[in-house]
Amino acid sequence: MENRICVYPGSFDPVTHGHLDIIGRVSRLFPEIRVAVLDNPDKEKVFTVDERMAMLKKACAHLPNIKIDSYSGLLVDYMRSIDAGFVVRGLRSASDFEAEFQMAQMNSQLSETMESLFLMTSPQYAYISSGIVRQIASFGGDISAFVPACILQEVNKRFRSK
Amino acid sequence: MENRICVYPGSFDPVTHGHLDIIGRVSRLFPEIRVAVLDNPDKEKVFTVDERMAMLKKACAHLPNIKIDSYSGLLVDYMRSIDAGFVVRGLRSASDFEAEFQMAQMNSQLSETMESLFLMTSPQYAYISSGIVRQIASFGGDISAFVPACILQEVNKRFRSK
Amino acid sequence: MENRICVYPGSFDPVTHGHLDIIGRVSRLFPEIRVAVLDNPDKEKVFTVDERMAMLKKACAHLPNIKIDSYSGLLVDYMRSIDAGFVVRGLRSASDFEAEFQMAQMNSQLSETMESLFLMTSPQYAYISSGIVRQIASFGGDISAFVPACILQEVNKRFRSK
């Protein structure tokens, strides 16, 4: 078998139960999963890269083969730098499919050895997104059904102080 | 790591370059891939299960970790019988996504330990289906762009003798 | 307010938790719901119209404003005959949307006074269909997660005797 590091890239602003569903399931498939926070200075985020990584570490503490990392620039360059052969993404809907199809074809053009895998998000999480969590939290709504308990206080605090 | 047999189920009536794209790519991910021909007596096929398995064996001869098999009944029961933990399917389009989403959720309900993985079909094969191959071949059209060379003669012969 | 009978039409071969999700929710909106089994002699069914109506009656016994009925021919003609002004349908996916959009526009052309309403199926039921239930049951699989307990034995018996 070839290089068996798999990357799960994303913004994770903040991590949700939907992300954790994918992480938990893909962790059974590879010896090492790198959850990689995209550090994109052009897009304003609620949480810093360090904060997002710290929340992911808490939420994934029970999974021994998960490492939390960050990257900037092209995903294919990051993957080459850590010698990772696989990337995994969750699919929630037909419109997710179209966006991910485009990304997968582009990445496959940029790196012949990179393989993109997809898992279908479990139905009870298929409507959750970080954007929806931020929207609800910003109006003081209850987000406990959407994010892991260990980060709930931190997320609420950030939005209440705004 | 857990049980690492991955099943690639389908009708393969006949196998196409689209199927082989998925098989070749997933073969890098698991120590053993079972390509499993569905034996469904309710649906009339052009080729028998044995013929479809023989064509797959020819087309996959260069891949050492691919085994060709057949099954009838529910996929989850077949997977339990060979102790396989993963199933892989190709996604070609948003409508493929919706059908596969439904199947994956149903299978996940029927077997908690079964995980469904998806690969995006490479763009040059994304419009190919066994149905289109049968349609073209039945009118004497040229299918050499759609099926592997090693089975071309056999497929053409079947349709010309009809 | 106008005529407040709402029709929920379908094949119900057999009724599933997905159907009951829609029935229970729409029963809060109208004084009378008619669940109407389509009697289509051109399509072979596993259960007769009478059997499907009997299963629906059992499954809806706790909802006082639900009546079980059957119809043949055009939905708009049936609705005129019982003086119903509304029809309700569940939406599970984008492909459901497209088929229902076409039906709703056609019905609106055939009857100006008929209004079509849609509910989104709850996510835990969005992958369930009668066809999937029949497929699983026909191979002896466990359908208890998909159909109401009160009809489980009857459905299993039918498929096992086949």
Added chain:
Amino acid sequence: MENRICVYPGSFDPVTHGHLDIIGRVSRLFPEIRVAVLDNPDKEKVFTVDERMAMLKKACAHLPNIKIDSYSGLLVDYMRSIDAGFVVRGLRSASDFEAEFQMAQMNSQLSETMESLFLMTSPQYAYISSGIVRQIASFGGDISAFVPACILQEVNKRFRSK
């Protein structure tokens, strides 16, 4: 029957024939419809909340059971505050469906007693959006086919003075 106030929320910047199609049809179903203008200070609008409410009042003057209102924050909180049990939205396309499916599931998670209803926009209005009206008006194009006659002058005036 339960509480029968139904909310039709949106930006209405400005109201179009597409919105009025939904309002007119849903007004036959509930004793009271609240058309609720979302007051979102984060998104810049062409018309103020007061202007949008005034245009809606003009356009809905012929419908006695329509009240025009505004809200900020979460829709579920607004609905609780007026004791409304139902929300209605129009569906124009499969991509509308996916966005609304996500919203409906989220709202259903935030409030168990809130029910989301959907109507298919009539085909002659299915391509109209407030965004398209603003785009055409900003270039001096003719928007009379897209907005009600009673607000036409006001919309044109705003864009011409820009």
Added chain:
Amino acid sequence: MENRICVYPGSFDPVTHGHLDIIGRVSRLFPEIRVAVLDNPDKEKVFTVDERMAMLKKACAHLPNIKIDSYSGLLVDYMRSIDAGFVVRGLRSASDFEAEFQMAQMNSQLSETMESLFLMTSPQYAYISSGIVRQIASFGGDISAFVPACILQEVNKRFRSK
């Protein structure tokens, strides 16, 4: 300019206002349009090829550059036989798109010189299909909104005599 014959292929069982919308619009683009009825002996039709051609001739009598024809086998072979360089198809919905995308790519693989063009069906006809016309007519419903007046009697007669 190259060969300017354009083919509009289909089953036309029977021709609808949706088909005539496409025919009328594409007739402005090419000196000669061939409306080509697919003669597929494997699929049972309500009207014979000759009957479908006769109805098309009546419905297109006002358009001088339309010729009615039939073909069997592969579309690319028919197009070569009449030296046609273009094929036109109507798109009504996202699911139409996916099926037509697959066909266009396949035809482009089979014939490098064949070009596929698409028109969006006008919204008032976007929900009409020959299948819906047959379904309504078979139950004695009013199809006058869906098919041209000149063939209405013939279609109704066929279904009433069944």
Added chain:
Amino acid sequence: MENRICVYPGSFDPVTHGHLDIIGRVSRLFPEIRVAVLDNPDKEKVFTVDERMAMLKKACAHLPNIKIDSYSGLLVDYMRSIDAGFVVRGLRSASDFEAEFQMAQMNSQLSETMESLFLMTSPQYAYISSGIVRQIASFGGDISAFVPACILQEVNKRFRSK
């Protein structure tokens, strides 16, 4: 035949192999194609209108019936000003379809004599967009598979100097 100028409008920031696929194919259908760069002062672009036109001229130099132009305001007004009867657009995916369907219906409402044509982008280019090219180039990735060779240096230079 009527006026036979066809417009291919877009942002072309920068032109890609996907655009050139459409331009090359539609050039066989009309005596004159106007590739028209949208000059939209509200949206920030990487290249100026003049730069985008110059790149298009280089990339289309081998096609004698292609003229490069620019326009601002409504497409229908531009088309009237040059007496063009047709507009062409490429379709890459089901979500492209929905956006283009809306635009085509709106344009058809604004100008009865304007006809919108669509070509399916060839599969090997269907995942390419100017946005993806900009994203890759901005991180120093290799864009030679996505843009024509004659503009490669200019695009890379712009992003490297940023």
